[in-house]
Amino acid sequence: MNLHPVRAIYMAEMARTRRTLLQSIVSPVISTSLYFVVFGAAIGSRISEVNGVSYGAFIVPGLIMLMLLTQSVSNASFGIFFPKFSGSIYELLSAPISHLEIVIGYVGAAASKSILLGLIILATSGLFVPLEIAHPFWMLFFLVLTAVTFSLLGFIIGIWADGFDRLQLVPLLVITPLTFLGGSFYSIDMLPPFWQNVTLANPVVYLVSGFRWSFYGISDVSLAASVGMIALFLVACLGTIGWIFRTGYRLKP
């Protein structure tokens, strides 16, 4: 592996984040903080504890996961879509660089941004609600793996999208609804039995559950199911990207 091209892509993507600091970092931190204020402090104070955890603290893992998923997808999709849109992707495709190096550069940068954001939001949430992290290693494990997996998904979307509207389609119409309905704001125990079963078809449930378990030791599904689901998703994304590069789908005519 040649690290120079990986570094070049990674640094260029991180430089783009610095150029758009308000949009990339400040905006998601403020919008997530508003959730803490509204659901945690204002409304949350009137809601009883969930499995022994105050409602304000209960929603912290879900909110971080909400931000992590949407930002990972949008960062990675934009990163690869923009060169396609501007035409400068010719340089990437004609460079002596392997598919793996391209993915590490773009997905690594997108995941780094998301992880940084996740940690900032985690620190910010401590200002609004009392926090505890029962399993720090597992918390970081879920944070990193989710960021990487959804950055891979974003990379796929960026290659698939042929316009800005499609670029926004999946994050807005798929990721956000799945996250909201994936137990970010509630435990699936609160749902009627039928909807509990339906909810189990939502992959985000497993991510939120595992992440929440790393904070408070409580979960909707088993830890093994959470790890298995994210591993499955990771493998599916890697397989899809492998197929894209092998066939040149939407990259090479």
Add this chain to the structure above:
Amino acid sequence: MNDPIITINGLNKTYEGGFQALTHIDLTIQRGEIFALLGPNGAGKTTLISVVCGLVNPTAGHVLVDGFDNITHYRQARELIGLVPQELTNEAFETVWNTVSFSRGLFGKAPNPAHIEKVLKSLTLWDKRNNRLMTLSGGMKRRVLIAKALSHEPRILFLDEPTAGVDVELRREMWEVVRQLCDNGVTIILTTHYIEEAEEMADRIGVINRGELVLVEEKAALMSKLGSKQLTLNLHSPLTEMPATLQRFELSLAAEGYELIYTYDGSQEEDSHAISELLTALEREGVTFKDLNTRQSSLEDIFVDLVNPKERA
């Protein structure tokens, strides 16, 4: 000279819709030469370059770059190549310095600010190094694309319509840059619509039309082989028909008989005698003229003849 740096064998490209862009292309580019690829719009010039550079998958055939297959040994093949695309494509918000440095890294080379500085100075971009690309003129953006292509010190440079939309002065400057690169041993392959560019720059010329390589020839030999000369005599009185004594010359009448045109091959020694004989014959026939001019067919005429012979007929 037989020191090929690019060898293309049996290259075919058919796009998904069924359009055959390239048909069995065989071509060898010699090390250190300037090769001009001419062809009308849609002839397959850009597709050919794109296949060699790895931007388009070939349907059949293969490409060797300095002995390396451009698919199975893409790393070794691609690191030798720099590509300047036809479109002005770049990251609008990046600075000149950053985008050129990025290209060097992307091609697997360690950072080398001294080389980037040298490239930017050679393209008179040094003063603009901290400017964002969006603030540059079209000509400057074209130079940035060349600088990006040169950032990793390629041995082969593809220039796809390098001076399209560039003013005359800048075009001349770019030609000078290309000549300097060639003097430094870089092999240049350029596509162009400007025939004068190929005439001015190229060592060899290839003509591609409808995906087929119609001709590949040394420029001088091509001009000599296909370039004809014309002597036009403006007559005092029009000729309604060709006098019998003039039939043996390759003559034609134009401008309602006021112009007598003699077409000949300027490279042949006997043609100079033929002109004397023609002028003597004209005097005998009492055909007088008030003016004359000669014209040598340009590469453009040759090109038009090759790609569209009917138009010339």
